[in-house]
Amino acid sequence: MPVNVAIIGSGPAGFYAAAALIDSGEDVCIDVIERLPTPFGLIRGGVAADHQTTKNISKKFDKTALMDQVRFYGNIEVGREISLSDLREMYDAVVLAQGAPVDRTLNIPGADKPGVFGAAAFVGWYNAHPD
Known part of the structure; x- marks a missing residue:
């Protein structure tokens, strides 16, 4: 009987975790649950277009996502559509x-001034991240 695993988040950490579970040799079924409609997190929307070497890691994630043991569920926000306690009971x-x-x-002078943005906000805007 396979070990049923839910992975919350489909960015690099989620897909590396899925690959490690598959590579472990255990019989696993993995459901990857993502708040956004598409997988790969910051690899898709947080890496600048001119960093193709980094973006190419998505090919490894594609390979993992297409494995029989892996299913992807997008547009599901844990805590809103399903609770963490429900997931713990299901998996x-x-x-x-x-x-x-x-x-x-x-915590530096000027960090709270108008027009000061964190890297995630800027890179998300630059790459047209849906949030």
């Missing part, structure tokens, strides 16, 4: 790999 293991949702404010 043998739950991996939290959703990353940081917001930038941390730096």
Whole structure:
């Protein structure tokens, strides 16, 4: 009987976790659950277009996503559409790999001034991230 695993977050951490589970040799079924409609997190929307070497890692994630043991569920926000406690009841293991949702404010003079943005906000805008 396979080990049923939910991975919350489909960015690099989520897909590396899925690949590691598959490579472990255990019989696993993995459901990758993502708040956005598309997978790959910052690789898709957080890497500048001129960094193709970094963006090419998505080919490895494509390979993992297409494996029989892996299913992708997009547009599902844990805590809104389904609770973490419900997921813990449904799966043998739950991996939290959703990353940081917001930038941390730096404790330096001027960090709170208008027009000062964190890197995640800027890169998201630059790459047309849906948020």
